[in-house]
Amino acid sequence: MxxxxxxxxxxxxxxxxxxxxxxxxxxxxxxxxxxNNYQVFQPLLYQVATSMLSTDEVVYPIRAFFKKAANVDFMLxxxxxxxxxxxxxxxxxxxxxxxxxxxxxxxTPNFFGNQEVERNALPLKTLQDSIRIRSHLLSVFEAAAAETDPEKRKALLTFVFVGAGPIGVEGAGGVSELIYDVLQKEFHHIDFNEVSIHLIGADKCVLGMMPEKLRTEALHVLQKKHIEVQCSMLVTGYDGETLSYRPMSAPKDAPRSTIKTKTVVWSAGVRxxxxxxxxxxxxxxxxxxxxxxxxxxxxxxxxxxxxxxxxxxxxxxxxxxxxxxxxxxxxxxxxxxxxxxxxxGEPLEHLHYKSKGVMAIIGNKEAVMAAGPLRSRGFLAWSAWLWIHLLTKAGFHSNITVTFKWLFNYLSGARLGRLITRPELPGLPEALRNTAEKTVPTDDKQVSKAS
Structure with missing residues (x-):
């Protein structure tokens, strides 16, 4: 044989x-x-992190792709x-x-050799990362609701995204909507004027791959969502309490700007x-x-x-x-x-790749898209983003639930996935730690064990 x-x-x-x-x-x-025994649809991870989708809606079992292909096997x-x-x-x-x-x-996330940032920042690259960020975001609000010290409460309510590409922009926009459209209605004793969201990038502008008009539109939308954007900045450290950064053009010994925060989400590069x-x-x-x-x-x-x-x-x-x-x-x-x-024994083919365009979603009904000569923003670009990602994502059944949740969020602004399944916030008050959910819901059991 x-x-x-x-x-x-x-x-x-x-x-x-x-x-x-x-x-x-x-x-x-x-x-x-x-x-992992599943494929992750990474463009939607930020929606798990911001409580819009569940974990089983952004993954698909690898073996399920090949039910009718006996020559394809899998090893975990x-x-x-x-x-x-x-x-x-x-x-x-x-x-x-x-x-x-x-x-x-x-x-994997690239921290460019900064071990302090690597130890303390929250990357958004894997399914486990998105679960951790989701739990962290909800945990800091629970902690802030019980915090009496104004400075500590302000640090809990300060959120920093590092990286001004699509992941950083989409993540910051998603967190803004989670905070101002959902949590503001539920946390009655928090002054939401104390909340601040920062987007810090090393590039000269947000979404540098976009045409200038769309970059300007994206910046305008981010500012409308209460997000402070600072570009051409280099993050120099984060010890879990204080983020430090300086202008890219400044010398290494230049004074640093600082932000007191318990939340730094890192999307500044990969390796x-x-x-x-x-x-x-x-x-x-x-x-x-x-x-x-x-x-x-x-x-x-x-x-x-x-x-x-x-x-x-x-x-x-x-x-x-x-x-x-x-x-x-x-x-x-x-x-x-x-x-x-x-x-x-045939000649090999050669790669002739032509970009089909780029797009980024900034929130409900807000997106920017450039595809060939087509330039779009707002509702049309947002609708295109949704449909293209549904067509690309594997899993017919999960696509039905994703469509329902997107429609439900569009009509009501609700986020159905607000679950604290991994209470890992350093300094979380003991009373909150004891009452926090210790078991993992059905959709998170496998990924929690894997992390």
Whole structure:
């Protein structure tokens, strides 16, 4: 009996799953390895963090993608390293051999070496992150309601988002609506004039990938939502009590501005995951794996890399393709196609990626969108954002509940997911800690155990 070639895919994100779908029911054996048994739809994580959606509405079981593809299997394991000379992947369940390898491990938050910020800030990258932020946001309001010291209460009611890209803008807008549309009606003894929300970015403007008019519109909407925006700023430290920052153009020894806060949400950049650190191959300045336009890793014919962990700069361009979902989908699909072309002895295809546009949602009925010559803002862009994300997200049943919740929120402004499932706020009063919910609701049981 002839052994079929084995394709191992590291990572069950959108790039890895797209590659596996392309290889489904083809004359290869496919093994997907991931430390989660679900795919996360990351664009909606901020909606879990701000209590609009539940966890099961932004994830989809990996095995469910391949119910009709007997040649695709899944392994729940940690990836510890790659040994290309032996054609082996090191995992928490032992060595896994491959004939072809697709690296689709995504990325992890980049704190740029600032260990103090890394210890104390709240990243928004994983499902566990969104649950933690949700619980943290609700916990600080419970703590503020019982706090009698004005300075401590002010720090509890101060929220800082670092990073002025889509995640920071969408997160800050979502928190503003949670606070002023929902919590303000429920916390009767808090003076909401004490609440402050800050968005701090290193770029010269918010949503730097957008045309200037849309950037200006986004800034205007953020300001209407009581969000103070400061760009061209470098965060220099956060010890859990005080955030310090300075202008990007200022010398290192320049005086720092400070904000007293218990909440810093970090979305200022990403880097490749740690298990790729020891992998010897060509990398860019950000340690991302350099690939050819065939999606093959430079110097390797049998290894492909897709998505956030890879870097490809098209001819004539000065910057690599952005770390966006459409890029990962295109690369994942082409990596799988080129593996099949190789097996058939056919010429390989080359990547010709053309951006379909960029968009960001800032809140209910507020968004900005640029797609080719089309420029849109407000309700139309908001509607397009909702429909595009519904069409992209996996899971028919969850899409029904997501649509219902979006409609319900549009009509009533309610946030149905206001659950404190992980009371981790340092300094939370003991009385509140004792009464906080200690059990995890059904939709959060699995992810709580995994974190």
């Amino acid at each position: 002839t052994t079929r070639p084995r394709v191992v895919i590291l990572g069950g994100g959108i790039g890895g799953i797209k590659a596996a779908q392309q290889l489904a029911n083809q004359p290869v054996d496919v093994l997907i390895i991931d430390h 394991a940690e990836v510890n390293g790659i040994q290309p000379e032996a054609k082996v992947v090191k995992t928490s369940h032992g060595d896994v051999a491959y004939d072809y390898l697709i690296i689709a491990l995504g990325s 490749p995951v740690n298990c790729l650190n020891g992998f010897e191959c060509e990398k860019d300045r950000g340690k991302r794996l350099l690939i050819e336009d065939t999606i093959q890793l430079q110097g390797y014919d049998d290894i492909f890399a897709v998505g956030d962990c890879s870097s490809f700069t098209p001819a004539g361009e000065q910057r690599p393709l952005p770390t966006l979902a459409p890029v990962a989908l295109a690369e994942g699909q082409l990596a799988a196609k080129n593996i099949l072309h190789t097996l058939r």
